[in-house]
Amino acid sequence: MIDKRTHRLLDALSDLDDATLDAARPSIADSATDISDPSPRASKTPGGKKRPISRRGMRRIIALAASIALVFAIALYLFIPVEDAPRIAKYEDDEYYPLISAIANFYYEKTGYRNNFDRLLDGILDMFLARGGSDISPTPPADFGSAGSAPGDEVPEGSSQNGSYVEVTDNQVADVIESDIMKATDKYIFRLASRVAYNNNLYLRVYSVAGEATALVSELELSLESDSGIVIANATEMYLSADATRVTLVERYHDNDYNFHTLIRAVDVSDVQNMSVVGEIVISGNYTDSRMVGDLLLVVGNYTPKRASIDYGDPTTFVPHVTDKNGTRSVEMENVLLPEELTDTGCSVVTLVDTTSLEAVDSAALYNFTDTLYTTAESIYLVNSFSKEKITDEGISYGFVAYSEIARLSWSEDGIDLCGRVTVEGNVKDQYSLDERDGHLRVVTTTTTTFDDDGEYVHDFDASLFILNIDGMTIRTSVEYFAPTGERAMSVRFDGDRLYVCTALVIDPVTFCDPVYFFDLGDYDNITATDTGDIDGYSSSLIQYPNGILLGVGEVDGFDKLEIYREEDGKVISVDKHVFDGLVSSEYKSYFIDREHSLIGMDIIDYSEIDPELGVPEGAGRHIYAVFSVAGDEITLVSALPMNAGYSLNRTRAVAIGDYLYITNENGIFTINLFGGSD
Amino acid sequence: MDDGKIIELYFSRDEGAIRATADKYGRLLTHISEGILASPPDAEECVNDTYLRAWESIPPTRPVSLSAYLARIVRNLSLNRYRADRARRASTADVILDELSECLPAPSGDPTEDLALRDALRRFVLSLPERDRIIFTRRYFYMSTVADIARELGMGQSSVKVTLHRQRVRLRTYLETEDIQI
Numbered sequence: 077m078i079d080k081r082t083h084r085l086l087d088a089l090s091d092l093d094d095a096t097l098d099a100a101r102p103s104i105a106d107s108a109t110d111i112s113d114p115s116p117r118a119s120k121t122p123g124g125k126k127r128p129i130s131r132r133g134m135r136r137i138i139a140l141a142a143s144i145a146l147v148f149a150i151a152l153y154l155f156i157p158v159e160d161a162p163r164i165a166k167y168e169d170d171e172y173y174p175l176i177s178a179i180a181n182f183y184y185e186k187t188g189y190r191n192n193f194d195r196l197l198d199g200i201l202d203m204f205l206a207r208g209g210s211d212i213s214p215t216p217p218a219d220f221g222s223a224g225s226a227p228g229d230e231v232p233e234g235s236s237q238n239g240s241y242v243e244v245t246d247n248q249v250a251d252v253i254e255s256d257i258m259k260a261t262d263k264y265i266f267r268l269a270s271r272v273a274y275n276n277n278l279y280l281r282v283y284s285v286a287g288e289a290t291a292l293v294s295e296l297e298l299s300l301e302s303d304s305g306i307v308i309a310n311a312t313e314m315y316l317s318a319d320a321t322r323v324t325l326v327e328r329y330h331d332n333d334y335n336f337h338t339l340i341r342a343v344d345v346s347d348v349q350n351m352s353v354v355g356e357i358v359i360s361g362n363y364t365d366s367r368m369v370g371d372l373l374l375v376v377g378n379y380t381p382k383r384a385s386i387d388y389g390d391p392t393t394f395v396p397h398v399t400d401k402n403g404t405r406s407v408e409m410e411n412v413l414l415p416e417e418l419t420d421t422g423c424s425v426v427t428l429v430d431t432t433s434l435e436a437v438d439s440a441a442l443y444n445f446t447d448t449l450y451t452t453a454e455s456i457y458l459v460n461s462f463s464k465e466k467i468t469d470e471g472i473s474y475g476f477v478a479y480s481e482i483a484r485l486s487w488s489e490d491g492i493d494l495c496g497r498v499t500v501e502g503n504v505k506d507q508y509s510l511d512e513r514d515g516h517l518r519v520v521t522t523t524t525t526t527f528d529d530d531g532e533y534v535h536d537f538d539a540s541l542f543i544l545n546i547d548g549m550t551i552r553t554s555v556e557y558f559a560p561t562g563e564r565a566m567s568v569r570f571d572g573d574r575l576y577v578c579t580a581l582v583i584d585p586v587t588f589c590d591p592v593y594f595f596d597l598g599d600y601d602n603i604t605a606t607d608t609g610d611i612d613g614y615s616s617s618l619i620q621y622p623n624g625i626l627l628g629v630g631e632v633d634g635f636d637k638l639e640i641y642r643e644e645d646g647k648v649i650s651v652d653k654h655v656f657d658g659l660v661s662s663e664y665k666s667y668f669i670d671r672e673h674s675l676i677g678m679d680i681i682d683y684s685e686i687d688p689e690l691g692v693p694e695g696a697g698r699h700i701y702a703v704f705s706v707a708g709d710e711i712t713l714v715s716a717l718p719m720n721a722g723y724s725l726n727r728t729r730a731v732a733i734g735d736y737l738y739i740t741n742e743n744g745i746f747t748i749n750l751f752g753g754s755d
Numbered sequence: 756m757d758d759g760k761i762i763e764l765y766f767s768r769d770e771g772a773i774r775a776t777a778d779k780y781g782r783l784l785t786h787i788s789e790g791i792l793a794s795p796p797d798a799e800e801c802v803n804d805t806y807l808r809a810w811e812s813i814p815p816t817r818p819v820s821l822s823a824y825l826a827r828i829v830r831n832l833s834l835n836r837y838r839a840d841r842a843r844r845a846s847t848a849d850v851i852l853d854e855l856s857e858c859l860p861a862p863s864g865d866p867t868e869d870l871a872l873r874d875a876l877r878r879f880v881l882s883l884p885e886r887d888r889i890i891f892t893r894r895y896f897y898m899s900t901v902a903d904i905a906r907e908l909g910m911g912q913s914s915v916k917v918t919l920h921r922q923r924v925r926l927r928t929y930l931e932t933e934d935i936q937i
Contacts, residue, residue, distance in 0.1 A: 079856075081856075081859050081937045082852050082855050082856045082859065083834075083838065083852070084866075084872075084937050085855050085858065085859065085872075085876075085937055086834065086851070086852060086855055086895070087831075087834065088869070088872045088873045088876050089876055089895050089896055090827050090830055090831055090896065091873035091876070091877060092876070092877055092880055092892060092896055093877060093881075094818075094819050094820035094823040094824075095820075096880060096881070096888060096892055097820065097822070097823035097826060097827075097892060097896060098820050098822060098823055099885075099888070099889060099892075100888070100889040100890075100891075100892035100893045100896070100897065101783070101822060101823075101826070101897070102783070102786060102893060102897055102899055102903065102907060103907055468920070470853070473913075475913055475917070525917055536914060536917055538921065555928075556924060556928075557921045557924060557925060560884045560887075561884065561886070561887055561918055561921065
């Protein structure tokens with residue numbers, strides 16, 4: 077409403093400073109021009125008289141009219157709507173009728189079958205493209221058991237047990253374990269290795285924890301091929317049970333028709349010299365992520381039924397299901413979350429597995445939710461990204477705006493329960509963009525608006541923070557569009573009441589700006605933030621260390637960098653930066669992060685061979701594993717170990733046990749005496 | 756003619772100052788006034804009044820930026836006329852006032868004094884990134900149309916609208932955070 081207050085605001089804007097006014101001063105406007113329609117010209121002969129139409133001309137007009145009528149008749153036949161609604165009435169009493177109805181109507185609306193042309197076209201496309209999703213086989217795959225253990229060096233004398241569990245992975249949430257390719261105890265290191273580039277073999281290796289005397293103790297070759305399909309070796313990750321007697325593998329597997337499933341295999345490692353696969357579970361859908369709390373494994377996969385194979389009389393053709401030693405069971409309808417409008421027949425399949433008995437406890441399917449997973453010890457959050465046109469009250473279209481619908485499920489050993497959901501503006505980048513604390517879910521999104529700028533599609537970005545009440549899943553408060561216009565959230569890290577966000581403007585291949593924001597979330601009614609202002613490059617990972625140090629791993633001008641930030645005098649400052657003339661691993665799990673000692677370790681290929689700043693020993697060559705200290709005001713090299721080549725940097729892992737840092741890759745194990753002084 | 760020389764003409768009471776002002780800034784002032792009043796005759800009157808006000812106030816005032824000084828005068832005169840004329844035609848000012856009404860924080864106390872309000876708005880505008888600051892000032896001080904802004908900055912109109920919308924959201928949040936009452 078326009079009232080005196082609005083006018084007062086308008087008047088107050090007259091007091092802007094001269095420099096601001098001069099910078100924004102318009103160019104001199106042109107005067108308005110009249111636009112008048114040109115007068116239509118009559119078709120006349122010279123002299124102004126109209127010509128009579130000849131007989132030949134009349135015949136041509138008749139022929140043209142007949143052609144038009146014929147085309148019109150054909151178009152009427154092809155495009156008149158015909159009724160072809162899905163015939164599903166006979167399934168009305170079926171448990172899965174709501175799902176049947178949603179899928180059937182989705183395909184009906186999608187293909188239209190509104191007219192004969194659509195029907196013909198769809199038939200042709202179905203024939204040549206074999207369209208559809210995964211075709212689920214209810215039969216368990218053939219034996220994916222191991223080829224048997226290969227005894228290696230003897231187990232050190234006196235080590236009759238496998239030792240105490242040591243965490244390798246920098247888990248986002250305490251006590252919610254994330255899968256990885258390396259796990260450890262204080263006696264053994266368990267490592268998954270795929271020996272060659274074509275992923276046609278996979279090994280579970282066990283190394284002894286013995287400082288410089290570390291050695292391969294045992295190796296188990298894991299079968300990747302069977303009569304019914306193939307396991308994708310380099311996608312396999314694992315969990316180690318707390319008592320270190322069981323390794324649980326989570327894997328992607330596709331059948332001979334290239335339909336993807338999730339395969340879970342249990343490996344008995346109680347005797348590391350005689351390891352073996354003792355059971356398996358197959359779940360519908362391509363494996364995407366998992367978490368473990370205690371012995372309870374939560375697995376998430378993406379599932380889409382193959383339209384051509386759907387038989388509504390057989391739930392296994394359109395309902396995700398799990399096959400374990402108790403047989404095949406489909407997700408119960410009460411655990412199927414259907415949106416108001418189905419935008420896709422794909423869903424996330426969430427399955428709880430008891431890894432001690434290798435049985436599925438419960439499962440749920442959330443339709444349209446196929447994106448990010450964030451899990452706490454009690455809640456599961458899944459995200460569905462979509463876009464829709466945003467129109468203001470004044471009728472102005474702001475183009476297509478990205479939104480994220482966030483669904484919350486609760487989980488425990490009793491099963492999964494579907495709770496609420498809420499929609500916020502923007503896309504969620506990854507798991508680190510969400511954090512649950514004290515009854516609230518904090519979410520950072522990149523807001524994206526796509527609009528037609530005079531014929532060219534343009535994307536406009538910004539970043540927003542939302543605080544949600546998890547009871548009822550409602551928005552409590554928000555800080556919207558806090559970044560400079562055009563910037564997206566590149567990395568996010570929550571740490572208690574602190575939030576760190578790095579935004580950047582990306583115009584491939586160059587990035588501009590890199591404000592790093594420090595938010596104080598101690599009082600949701602008074603959220604404050606400071607930032608660095610513009611900094612070159614951006615950080616793709618933010619890692620918090622004690623004493624208020626924030627480490628960013630990212631890029632500047634095409635080079636990888638490490639940069640440390642700190643809050644000082646109400647501002648965020650960049651304390652030190654190191655730019656690598658080479659390659660650094662981009663996989664977060666490959667970093668060795670030791671917050672107690674303010675250390676970070678990473679696998680590096682250094683193109684300069686000898687980097688004076690790094691102080692790499694002469695002759696070390698290009699490939700090193702470097703450990704940096706980020707304590708104090710500078711990044712310093714603590715240790716550098718020459719490494720062998722021929723594997724992906726992203727598959728390097730490291731863990732500190734005792735005085736030594738144990739580094740593993742596909743080729744073996746290496747050690748650095750990190751805390752024990754000189755050898 | 757250089758602004759410094761024009762100001763010296765005012766100080767030496769040389770009537771050539773007004774001619775020089777009109778030559779250099781007449782079209783700018785007309786553009787601002789017509790954007791508010793949508794009536795060329797009314798705008799012409801406001802521009803002439805602007806020259807008179809400048810003649811009467813310089814000296815003793817010595818503007819740092821003559822263009823900004825004159826722009827403020829013509830803007831204020833035009834807005835006063837806009838408010839007084841009930842039979843006016845529709846203009847950009849109508850739309851702009853409508854937009855600014857979105858920025859008003861919910862009333863919860865006595866109005867903030869003018870000086871504090873202007874200072875807060877100045878700080879808000881200075882906190883904006885450069886491009887956003889130009890867009891905001893062009894729209895809400897110079898009362899330019901979205902089309903003009905888009906054309907001069909080489910942007911699409913939708914992009915300008917989105918930017919203005921986000922700035923209004925930010926302004927409202929800023930005023931609420933600063934506890935500014937209007």
